[in-house]
Amino acid sequence: MYLSLSDWTSRKASGADRAKTVAFIASPTVIALGIVSMLTDISSESVAAVLPLYITGALGLSMVAYGFFEGMNQSISSLVRIGAGYAADRSNKPKPIAVAGYGLSMAARIGLLFATGFGGILAVIGLDRIGKGIRTAPRDAMIHQASQPEHLARSFGVHRLLDTVGATIGPLLAFAVLMLVPGDYRMVFVVSLAAAVSGVAVLALLVPNRKLIQQEDAEENSEEKTSGVPRPKFRELVRGPLGKLLLVAGFLGLLTIGDGFVYLALMEHGQLEASWFPLLFVGANLFFLSFAVPLGRIADKTSRAGVFILGHLALALAYICAGAGDSLPFHICALALLGTFYAATDGVLAALAGQLAPHGTTSTAIGAAQTVVAVARLFASTGFGVLWIFLGSTTAMLIVAALLVLLVPVAWRLLLSKDKAPESALTS
Amino acid sequence: MTRQAAGMSAQIRWLILAIIAVLALGSVTVYAVQAFGRYQARTTGASAAQVTDKLVDGNRIVFRNTAMGQGYGQIASVAIADPAGPRELFQTVCDRVDATAQYISCMRTQRGIPTTFETRILDAQANSIDEWPLSGVPSRTRISEAGLVATTAFVTGHSYATDSFSTETVIRSVQGQDFGNLENYSIFIDGQELTAIDRNVWGVTFATENKFYATVASAGKTWMVEGNLEERRMNSIIENAECPSVAPDQSKVAYKKRRAQGGLAHWDIAVLDLKTQKETLLPLEQGFDDQLEWLDSQTLLFGMPRTDSVGDSDVYSIKATTNAQPQLFIKDAWSPSVVRIVK
Numbered sequence: 001m002y003l004s005l006s007d008w009t010s011r012k013a014s015g016a017d018r019a020k021t022v023a024f025i026a027s028p029t030v031i032a033l034g035i036v037s038m039l040t041d042i043s044s045e046s047v048a049a050v051l052p053l054y055i056t057g058a059l060g061l062s063m064v065a066y067g068f069f070e071g072m073n074q075s076i077s078s079l080v081r082i083g084a085g086y087a088a089d090r091s092n093k094p095k096p097i098a099v100a101g102y103g104l105s106m107a108a109r110i111g112l113l114f115a116t117g118f119g120g121i122l123a124v125i126g127l128d129r130i131g132k133g134i135r136t137a138p139r140d141a142m143i144h145q146a147s148q149p150e151h152l153a154r155s156f157g158v159h160r161l162l163d164t165v166g167a168t169i170g171p172l173l174a175f176a177v178l179m180l181v182p183g184d185y186r187m188v189f190v191v192s193l194a195a196a197v198s199g200v201a202v203l204a205l206l207v208p209n210r211k212l213i214q215q216e217d218a219e220e221n222s223e224e225k226t227s228g229v230p231r232p233k234f235r236e237l238v239r240g241p242l243g244k245l246l247l248v249a250g251f252l253g254l255l256t257i258g259d260g261f262v263y264l265a266l267m268e269h270g271q272l273e274a275s276w277f278p279l280l281f282v283g284a285n286l287f288f289l290s291f292a293v294p295l296g297r298i299a300d301k302t303s304r305a306g307v308f309i310l311g312h313l314a315l316a317l318a319y320i321c322a323g324a325g326d327s328l329p330f331h332i333c334a335l336a337l338l339g340t341f342y343a344a345t346d347g348v349l350a351a352l353a354g355q356l357a358p359h360g361t362t363s364t365a366i367g368a369a370q371t372v373v374a375v376a377r378l379f380a381s382t383g384f385g386v387l388w389i390f391l392g393s394t395t396a397m398l399i400v401a402a403l404l405v406l407l408v409p410v411a412w413r414l415l416l417s418k419d420k421a422p423e424s425a426l427t428s
Numbered sequence: 429m430t431r432q433a434a435g436m437s438a439q440i441r442w443l444i445l446a447i448i449a450v451l452a453l454g455s456v457t458v459y460a461v462q463a464f465g466r467y468q469a470r471t472t473g474a475s476a477a478q479v480t481d482k483l484v485d486g487n488r489i490v491f492r493n494t495a496m497g498q499g500y501g502q503i504a505s506v507a508i509a510d511p512a513g514p515r516e517l518f519q520t521v522c523d524r525v526d527a528t529a530q531y532i533s534c535m536r537t538q539r540g541i542p543t544t545f546e547t548r549i550l551d552a553q554a555n556s557i558d559e560w561p562l563s564g565v566p567s568r569t570r571i572s573e574a575g576l577v578a579t580t581a582f583v584t585g586h587s588y589a590t591d592s593f594s595t596e597t598v599i600r601s602v603q604g605q606d607f608g609n610l611e612n613y614s615i616f617i618d619g620q621e622l623t624a625i626d627r628n629v630w631g632v633t634f635a636t637e638n639k640f641y642a643t644v645a646s647a648g649k650t651w652m653v654e655g656n657l658e659e660r661r662m663n664s665i666i667e668n669a670e671c672p673s674v675a676p677d678q679s680k681v682a683y684k685k686r687r688a689q690g691g692l693a694h695w696d697i698a699v700l701d702l703k704t705q706k707e708t709l710l711p712l713e714q715g716f717d718d719q720l721e722w723l724d725s726q727t728l729l730f731g732m733p734r735t736d737s738v739g740d741s742d743v744y745s746i747k748a749t750t751n752a753q754p755q756l757f758i759k760d761a762w763s764p765s766v767v768r769i770v771k
Binding site: 052053056117171172175176178179180181182183184185186187190191194195197198201202205206264267279385388389390391392393 | 441442444445448449452453455456459460463464466467470500501537539540541542543565566567582583594623624625626646647735738739
């Protein structure tokens with residue numbers, strides 16, 4: 001079942017009510033895609049966890065150059081993402097593109113087994129990031145298509161739950177492997193490759209290769225004579241409710257600094273032993289995976305845009321906890337709120353973008369929303385770095401939190417004010 | 429689901445998936461068994477290097493043994509007069525070591541969930557005296573004659589979440605005095621106080637029991653600084669100089685100098701004459717990434733990882749003059765430290 005613009009407008013008023021009456025059935029495709037992401041995250045996060053050790057310990061290199069490389073990688077990944085989304089819409093088949101993305105990351109794992117120099121390692125990580133950029137938008141379009149429209153955010157929640165389980169298992173698995181065979185990083189890479197291969201296999205074999213727009217429906221659209229598939233136009237994307245969503249997500253993204261800063265601020269207060277550092281990420285993830293489905297469910301029943309915007313309030317509170325508090329309850333509060341923020345925004349944004357996308361542009365719209373957010377966050381991290389340098393962690397964190405609190409009502413008004421026609425549709 | 433029936437039936441798909449899963453798991457198991465065997469061989473088989481029970485007392489080089497076999501990763505030492513000769517091994521495994529006639533500073537990785545790190549102090553007979561936790565991956569350590577211990581660790585979180593790294597450099601004494609994190613010292617760059625929070629300090633080298641040199645970085649630039657422990661203060665000397673190492677006579681400092689070029693980081697060796705402020709550059713085609721160590725007043729030592737064998741490395745020597753070329757000094761060794769027995 002796809003959701004065309006006309007269907008969506010006709011049922012907009014009753015959408016949230018229907019979420020209460022239509023029973024939720026977890027789609028096998030969504031679960032399969034969740035398992036694909038789980039395996040892939042086990043694969044990538046296990047490597048990520050030991051990479052600093054491998055680069056410094058086994059290869060005898062310092063991490064300095066790695067830091068510079070990271071920023072570049074994220075930019076490439078963001079740009080590839082929107083392109084892959086567009087390609088999925090154009091070809092009308094998201095699966096082959098998703099397979100290509102997951103496959104590329106799998107190939108990077110093979111490369112990791114043979115890469116020895118720093119340049120080789122960087123090339124392999126770059127390849128992995130490009131693969132991540134390619135696969136995200138087509139995969140989310142597939143989730144969108146396989147989900148009941150009434151339970152879109154909840155379906156994305158199910159996927160993000162499985163995805164985050166993988167991201168949490170990955171580092172722990174890697175450390176367990178290194179306990180078994182100390183110093184054998186290649187063993188971690190082999191485990192990672194096996195997980196990646198299994199992920200691609202589940203995707204290729206269990207996820208149906210469905211068209212985003214079914215043929216008979218496409219034929220009804222007389223303006224699409226050439227290929228039967230609409231050509232997503234960026235001009236159309238930025239107009240109307242989707243454009244507003246991109247604008248709001250972009251501005252909120254500008255106030256979303258990297259998680260690393262939150263962890264560093266927590267460490268800076270000095271109450272935590274250094275060895276806790278890797279576990280902070282696990283802690284935030286546990287909250288993310290616990291809340292992903294419930295918050296998706298609430299978003300479906302009330303308002304997806306509302307949950308998305310209010311999620312940023314949780315982020316502001318997380319910054320306040322991390323910036324101001326220096327005792328254990330504040331640390332836990334910061335991690336819980338950070339997890340809540342991701343649970344309220346990550347899958348919900350994809351659901352929103354998919355819902356608001358004009359006919360035949362689901363994948364491009366989701367890719368665009370994620371690119372806008374990723375690029376905005378990149379700017380946020382760079383800008384925040386400067387703020388952190390000049391003002392110190394506490395003041396900088398509190399400033400960003402204050403700006404977020406100020407921006408949330410503006411975002412709410414832009415997306416949710418009832419007096420303007422297109423916005424009220426967002427609550428469906 | 430009807431549309432996919434054109435290809436394979438659901439049963440066949442599940443069967444193929446099961447086969448792939450079994451193959452993947454099987455390969456992991458086979459590799460794990462082999463890896464464990466290799467680990468056993470690496471740690472229990474005969475060492476690839478020539479080993480001796482006891483070195484003759486005298487000037488020696490203490491380092492991390494990277495020869496495969498028994499004693500891999502352990503502290504080792506060879507006589508300065510015969511660096512290619514037999515090595516004496518000590519039980520403690522370290523990632524980085526530095527030694528004086530009295531003490532050995534050893535930065536170690538403790539496997540576990542999560543993996544943790546520590547600094548361990550040993551006496552000349554390699555008996556453990558003290559240990560304290562390290563906040564990240566071991567990077568550099570230096571120990572002074574009287575027992576000041578400087579350690580630099582890379583503090584990395586989850587690398588996909590953080591877009592930068594930071595270093596933590598602390599100084600403590602063997603006697604238990606804590607001199608704190610060098611980031612919190614007053615830092616002056618060309619006379620201006622550096623207040624930036626993104627400042628990082630790494631690679632300490634001790635000139636005296638109060639004076640040291642180190643690297644300070646902020647906003648993408650690096651400086652070599654001269655530090656004063658008592659005043660908790662550091663002043664910049666020159667820009668673009670990392671991981672200093674002061675010569676035994678304290679007239680010169682050798683360090684890493686980053687070559688101006690796009691892309692990957694490439695470091696050459698440079699030596700600064702502290703009196704004349706004259707810098708001598710030793711370009712290295714291969715580049716290097718280590719804290720240098722003075723073998724004598726004219727010769728420098730540094731470690732180079734092997735490109736053909738992960739986990740193995742060699743120590744090279746190079747004359748501190750322009751156009752000098754590195755020579756292989758100790759095979760299967762890392763983190764060299766010259767111990768001079770003062771008579």
